[in-house]
Amino acid sequence: MFLAIALTIACVAVIIYLGNTKTILKLLYPLKYQEQVYNYSKEFGIDPHLVFAIVKAESNFDKYAVSPKEAKGLMQITDKTAIWAAQEMGIRDFSPANLFDPDINIRIGCWYLNRLRKEFNGNMVLAITAYNGGSGRVQEWLKNKELSATGEFLEKIPFAETDKYVERVLMEYKIIKYIYSD
Numbered sequence: 525m526f527l528a529i530a531l532t533i534a535c536v537a538v539i540i541y542l543g544n545t546k547t548i549l550k551l552l553y554p555l556k557y558q559e560q561v562y563n564y565s566k567e568f569g570i571d572p573h574l575v576f577a578i579v580k581a582e583s584n585f586d587k588y589a590v591s592p593k594e595a596k597g598l599m600q601i602t603d604k605t606a607i608w609a610a611q612e613m614g615i616r617d618f619s620p621a622n623l624f625d626p627d628i629n630i631r632i633g634c635w636y637l638n639r640l641r642k643e644f645n646g647n648m649v650l651a652i653t654a655y656n657g658g659s660g661r662v663q664e665w666l667k668n669k670e671l672s673a674t675g676e677f678l679e680k681i682p683f684a685e686t687d688k689y690v691e692r693v694l695m696e697y698k699i700i701k702y703i704y705s706d
Contacts, residue, residue, distance in 0.1 A: 564634040571648075599632070609632045636655070
């Protein structure tokens with residue numbers, strides 16, 4: 525009984541000390557690699573909360589993550605995409621092993637997300653969809669009247685994995701934006 529009371533008092537003291545809910549949530553939901561995310565999201569005009577949401581959904585902040593499809597690092601970039609992006613960006617001496625470097629991975633990921641955003645006329649939901657499902661597929665889906673009545677938005681994403689991915693990124697985005705917006 526005494527232990528339970530002491531624990532309750534300690535919890536209340538911590539809450540009072542920390543001051544507000546967002547401070548507590550930040551302790552429970554920390555964001556890693558903030559310097560890289562803020563630098564490169566600014567450079568490429570991407571909302572940093574969205575970049576954090578993608579990192580959270582893709583790798584849960586594990587810089588050594590490798591997917592079953594061999595996508596690597598924080599933002600889970602495939603070798604093929606990374607090699608193409610590195611050439612387009614003028615990154616010299618690039619190797620796919622560099623994708624485990626948070627600085628390079630986030631830089632390429634932000635560049636690629638910006639490229640997708642431009643391809644899809646600023647529509648970030650389509651850019652997120654293409655980030656997971658592929659740009660060519662999204663272009664095809666937009667031409668399919670069963671998936672897109674207007675050719676500008678997707679009413680349905682035919683790949684369950686991509687559909688769940690988009691939902692997860694948007695959920696993570698809302699959570700991160702709530703916690704980390706002033």
